[in-house]
Amino acid sequence: MKVYLLKRFAFAFFTMFVVITIVFFLYRSGEADPAHIMLPPDATPKDHEILTKNFGLDKPLIIQYFSFLKNAARGDFGKSFRYNESAAKVLFQRFPASLQLGVAAFLFSAIVGLAIGILSAVHRDGWVDRVGRVIALGGMSIPSFWLAVMLMLFFGVTLGWLPVSGRGEGGLLDTLRHMILPAFCLSTYPIALITRLSRSSMIDALKSDYVVMARIKGVPEFYVNIVHAFKNASITLITIMVPMFVYMILGSVVIETIFSWPGIGRLVIEATFARDYPVVQIFILLITFLITTAYIVADVLYAVVDPRIRFQ
Amino acid sequence: MASQKDILLQVKDLKTSFFTKKGVIKAVDGVSFTVKKGEVIGLVGESGSGKSVTSLSIMRLVPQPAGKIVSGEILFKNENLLNKSESEMRELRGNKLAMILQDPMVSLNQLLTVGYQIGETFKYHGKADGSLLTKCINILKKVKVPSPETRVNNFPFQFSGGMCQRVLIGTGIANNPELLIADEPTTALDVTIQAQILKLMKDLQKEINASIILITHDLATIAQICSKVYVMYGGRIVEKAPVKDFYHDPQHPYSEGLIKSVPVLGKRVKRLYAIEGQPPNLINPPPGCRFEPRCSKAKKVCSQKYPPEVELKKDHQVSCWLYS
Numbered sequence: 001m002k003v004y005l006l007k008r009f010a011f012a013f014f015t016m017f018v019v020i021t022i023v024f025f026l027y028r029s030g031e032a033d034p035a036h037i038m039l040p041p042d043a044t045p046k047d048h049e050i051l052t053k054n055f056g057l058d059k060p061l062i063i064q065y066f067s068f069l070k071n072a073a074r075g076d077f078g079k080s081f082r083y084n085e086s087a088a089k090v091l092f093q094r095f096p097a098s099l100q101l102g103v104a105a106f107l108f109s110a111i112v113g114l115a116i117g118i119l120s121a122v123h124r125d126g127w128v129d130r131v132g133r134v135i136a137l138g139g140m141s142i143p144s145f146w147l148a149v150m151l152m153l154f155f156g157v158t159l160g161w162l163p164v165s166g167r168g169e170g171g172l173l174d175t176l177r178h179m180i181l182p183a184f185c186l187s188t189y190p191i192a193l194i195t196r197l198s199r200s201s202m203i204d205a206l207k208s209d210y211v212v213m214a215r216i217k218g219v220p221e222f223y224v225n226i227v228h229a230f231k232n233a234s235i236t237l238i239t240i241m242v243p244m245f246v247y248m249i250l251g252s253v254v255i256e257t258i259f260s261w262p263g264i265g266r267l268v269i270e271a272t273f274a275r276d277y278p279v280v281q282i283f284i285l286l287i288t289f290l291i292t293t294a295y296i297v298a299d300v301l302y303a304v305v306d307p308r309i310r311f312q
Numbered sequence: 313m314a315s316q317k318d319i320l321l322q323v324k325d326l327k328t329s330f331f332t333k334k335g336v337i338k339a340v341d342g343v344s345f346t347v348k349k350g351e352v353i354g355l356v357g358e359s360g361s362g363k364s365v366t367s368l369s370i371m372r373l374v375p376q377p378a379g380k381i382v383s384g385e386i387l388f389k390n391e392n393l394l395n396k397s398e399s400e401m402r403e404l405r406g407n408k409l410a411m412i413l414q415d416p417m418v419s420l421n422q423l424l425t426v427g428y429q430i431g432e433t434f435k436y437h438g439k440a441d442g443s444l445l446t447k448c449i450n451i452l453k454k455v456k457v458p459s460p461e462t463r464v465n466n467f468p469f470q471f472s473g474g475m476c477q478r479v480l481i482g483t484g485i486a487n488n489p490e491l492l493i494a495d496e497p498t499t500a501l502d503v504t505i506q507a508q509i510l511k512l513m514k515d516l517q518k519e520i521n522a523s524i525i526l527i528t529h530d531l532a533t534i535a536q537i538c539s540k541v542y543v544m545y546g547g548r549i550v551e552k553a554p555v556k557d558f559y560h561d562p563q564h565p566y567s568e569g570l571i572k573s574v575p576v577l578g579k580r581v582k583r584l585y586a587i588e589g590q591p592p593n594l595i596n597p598p599p600g601c602r603f604e605p606r607c608s609k610a611k612k613v614c615s616q617k618y619p620p621e622v623e624l625k626k627d628h629q630v631s632c633w634l635y636s
Contacts, residue, residue: 219432
């Protein structure tokens with residue numbers, strides 16, 4: 001297992017290297033000029049030259065690439081063009097906000113989705129199943145930007161119960177109140193997906209002979225559902241839910257923009273338009289790192305749940 | 313007639329149907345039989361004749377939501393199981409009423425250790441004291457699994473099919489049940505293993521003195537361990553006979569066909585005997601005898617009315633118009 005994990009991490013590192021190389025060259029292959037975007041319309045060619053040199057964009061592409069690699073190896077991912085600060089610092093100043101929202105939304109989707117999915121499978125065609133089907137359909141098809149605006153209008157404006165923008169200044173309660181609407185909007189699609197998936201994989205598991213056998217032994221229904229059926233169903237859920245968690249903490253441009261949430265989703269979109277290379281690059285590296293790690297975590301979880309994998 | 317005291321299980325006019333979109337499938341359509349204490353009964357019949365549904369009905373585990381026990385009585389120790397609550401049934405299952413399924417490899421949960429799965433039988437019947445592990449090891453010893461101390465922590469995929477079946481039998485007999493239903497316990501195994509498993513069941517039956525209902529379509533298995541045979545066809549029992557009479561003097565044309573279709577070693581035949589035609593469709597069964605369309609001795613009355621059960625001699629009943 002240790003050797004296996006080491007191999008996986010080595011491969012993950014290699015993946016990150018390939019991804020950042022591709023992004024580095026692709027991104028710079030366009031016509032866009034960061035210095036030009038940054039400067040006011042009345043700037044002189046001289047100003048332009050100074051700024052280009054300042055960003056290190058005057059050197060040949062290949063030299064830029066190697067100096068980027070050299071600095072990256074030391075943990076320096078360059079200065080943001082726009083903020084004139086370390087790109088890493090810019091990104092990680094905003095990351096906690098996205099992380100906080102993503103974790104909250106993920107936990108909410110996991111609890112609600114699994115509860116509806118499992119109950120729907122156990123009481124098939126019962127009222128939970130019927131309501132669950134509507135929720136799943138809604139979650140899949142209602143666009144989050146529309147839902148976000150509607151909820152803002154209703155809970156923020158009409159009822160005045162919940163704040164509609166920002167992350168909150170005060171204590172825990174204030175933060176939670178600010179999180180409710182954006183976290184809810186972020187979780188509608190994941191809830192639908194988890195509901196559908198947990199329902200179908202539970203139904204498959206409940207049909208199997210080992211479930212009948214457990215009942216024959218007199219195992220109470222609750223344990224039949226959880227110990228026997230859900231354990232088997234969870235293998236499918238790990239596959240989808242681990243990467244889902246990563247996507248959720250990486251921030252949503254739409255939700256963060258609508259609710260003025262100071263997360264990385266908005267930061268990165270702005271950086272992309274401004275050709276703020278260092279910020280975009282470190283963001284890509286963060287995604288690659290998190291996704292590859294997520295798949296390793298999923299593999300470890302498979303082994304935890306399924307002894308057939310553990311003993312291979 | 314056996315005295316009321318000797319009777320362990322009495323099934324009276326049991327009807328179990330499946331309500332599907334295509335129509336109502338009458339899988340079990342009026343089955344009555346008794347099982348005495350310590351008796352081994354063979355329930356034979358082709359696939360779809362209602363053997364498994366009968367046994368699942370006794371356990372009250374007919375597949376939901378389509379399956380439903382429509383009417384009848386199942387008296388276990390003189391108490392009607394159909395009147396019991398779900399929690400009372402749970403108390404009985406795995407305790408006084410045990411069952412073994414046919415495919416051992418899929419009847420065990422691959423993600424849980426063998427010991428855990430045996431242990432559940434004790435745990436959920438309030439018999440799990442500190443010695444749960446010892447109890448599980450003892451069960452493995454009883455069913456002759458080699459090196460039970462280490463095997464108890466193994467997973468089913470580390471066992472062979474025969475060993476898995478031993479584990480299942482172990483969970484079946486763990487609480488010394490009074491009735492053990494074995495649904496084709498040897499079908500998924502190869503022949504040498506089949507013999508071992510049958511021997512094991514025979515020995516254990518003597519040891520714990522349980523009644524066994526052995527469901528099979530393998531007549532050789534029946535001959536080895538049963539004392540009585542109930543033949544099912546199309547959701548009904550067509551003949552009940554002591555095992556010797558069944559082999560030497562089967563009365564129902566279907567039983568006759570079954571016996572004839574067994575190849576005999578050393579006897580040269582050009583072609584194996586087979587019963588012509590297909591098993592009946594149970595959605596709209598004909599009003600008469602279910603076997604009539606395939607029967608060579610069919611009379612006019614056979615297609616009109618279902619034959620009543622006639623007692624030919626002691627313990628030998630048949631439902632066929634040839635005898636009434």
